[in-house]
Amino acid sequence: MIMKRIGGPLLAFGLAGCMVLMLVHPGSSLTAALRGLSIWWDVLFPSLFPFFVISEMMLGFGVVHLFGTLLDPLMRPLFRIPGSGGFVAAMGYVSGYPVGAKLTAKLREQNLITRVEGERLVAFTTSSDPIFLLGAVSVGFFHDASLGLILAISHYGGGLLVGLLMSLHGRRAAATPDLSITAPVQPHTGQGMGRIRTALSAMAEARRRDGRSLGEIMKDAIQSSLKLIIVVGGLVVFFSVLMELLSRAGIMSSLFTLVGALLSLIGFSPELAQALVGGFFEVTLGVRSAGEAASAVPLHFKIAAAAFILSWGGLSVHAQVASILNGTGLRYLPFMIARLVHGVLAASLALLLWQPVAGGRLVAAWSHWPPAASLSTAGSSLGASLVLLGLLLSVALLLALVLSLLRLHRKG
Structure with a gap:
């Protein structure tokens, strides 16, 4: 209550x-604005606009419903979120x-996830893209692709x-139902084929409920994506x-001194x-400054x-996510805490794994792996990103299939 006041x-x-500082330093303000605009x-x-449009169109065609049903055996036990x-x-x-936040907000608007599930989902799907991490950071800022x-x-x-960890968040909250369980399974059909049939039915039903033509879906996707990218x-x-x-x-220099101490x-x-x-x-x-830090720093x-x-992610990304979540009922505080925990975990993993990974044969194998070299120099390539998307979805589907088979084996 006091904080609100x-x-x-x-x-x-x-x-x-x-405003006063902008009046005192108009030239510097203009230069900074042009730098941000660039x-x-x-x-x-x-890099983001094509994915905004593609994700909107996939929602309209029911592709998300298809993958949602197929990936449920993987996502629900591990992360307590729907497929x-x-x-x-x-x-x-x-x-x-902020693509993960945008898609999470869309799922919440369509009532495909609950509020708690949405908070779990946006907490761990907000990350840097691999093209930026491998290309800009490793090669551009640290000048070493092996890193x-x-x-x-x-x-x-x-x-x-x-x-x-976020699966522990809201443990007593109700979950969305698994469509493959609530839907009837056809006689003489295995549970695996039944899930595929259910996934295809969910996609067809989502497409029927949407009812828009291809042109309308594309127009709406472009309009919505333009608003968000602006x-x-x-x-x-x-x-x-x-x-x-x-x-x-002089505030930044004071912060440098305080954080340095x-x-x-x-x-x-x-x-x-x-x-x-x-x-x-x-x-x-931040990452550019880390790469350019004094050579005396290990x-x-x-x-x-x-x-x-x-x-x-930086306050800039936090503000983007907060603006996307506004009006969906998803709270910002769990997201902020998850970002801080993610930062601590990532830094700890980097220190713990530095000697076995950077000092071992993994780095040499990585440096000679053709996809790693192409990703490190691909820039913001849409083609490379789509290949990675297909690879991730294929691996996730394979894991979901294995978990389904293991569950059937245990029941048998």
């Missing part, structure tokens, strides 16, 4: 201070933030651990200007303070800092 005046005071236009728009969450996880991991392996293991491994761009520009203003006011107390290099403070606000700035500390920043 003082939160409004503090926010108004902060915005008024930003990041949005050159990186975010071409449609498996599709959201694959899309979120391949295309990066992509340890970053990927720590970041995505930490995300899966967050998903398992919001994302506005937030990127806003935080770019905000960080510039904080730097001009805290890092020294826990045994980390204080030179990483700039990376962590920058990453608190914006991912790209490399495994730099990688751990980058893993934490990638998993935290």
Whole structure:
């Protein structure tokens, strides 16, 4: 109650201070705004907009319902979310933030998941895309493609651990029913074939209920995606200007000093303070600073800092997700806590696995693996992302099939 009373005046005071700083430093504000606009236009728009449109069209055609039924044996026991969450996880991991949040909000709007399931889902499907992690971070900022392996293991491994931990969130809350259980199974049909039939029926029923033509689905998908990508761009520009203003006011340097002192107390290099403070606000700035940190800083500390920043996501991503979740009933606080836990887990995994992974044969094998080399230099390639999406969905379907067969074997 107290926070609600003082939160409004503090926010108004902060915005008024930003306005004053913009009047004092108009040139720097304009340069920062143009820099944020360039990041949005050159990186975010071409990489995110196609996935926004594709995901909207898949929802219209019932593809999400198809994969939801097929992936239920995998997602429900592990993460306590319906099978449609498996599709959201694959899309979120391949295309990066905030696609997972967008799809989660869509599932919630269609009542395909409950509020608690939506909070579980968005908590572990918000991640960096592998093209950015392997290309921009490993090659562009750290100048070493082999480091992509340890970053990927720590970041995505930490995300899966967050998903398992989030299954404890709202344990007593009601769950959405498994369609393959509630639907009748045809006589002389195995449960595996029955699930496939149910999945196809769910897809057909979702397409029938939607009722829009191909042209209408595409038009609506483009309109909705344009609205969201413009919001994302506005937030990127806003935080770019905000960080510039904080730097001009001397606030950022004070934060560097404070965080550097805290890092020294826990045994980390204080030179990483700039990376962590920058990453608190914006991912790209933070991981770039981690890669450019002083050579005296041990490399495994730099990688751990980058893993934490990638998993935290930055306030810019948090604001994007909060704007998407607004009106869906999904709460922001569980998401924020999950991001912090993800960051700590990813940094811990990077430090624990540094010697066995970076110092072993895995790095040499990774460096000579053709797909790794192509991903590290592919930039924001839509084709590479779609290949990864197909690979993830195939692996998830295979695991779901194995779990279904094991369940049938135990019952038999």
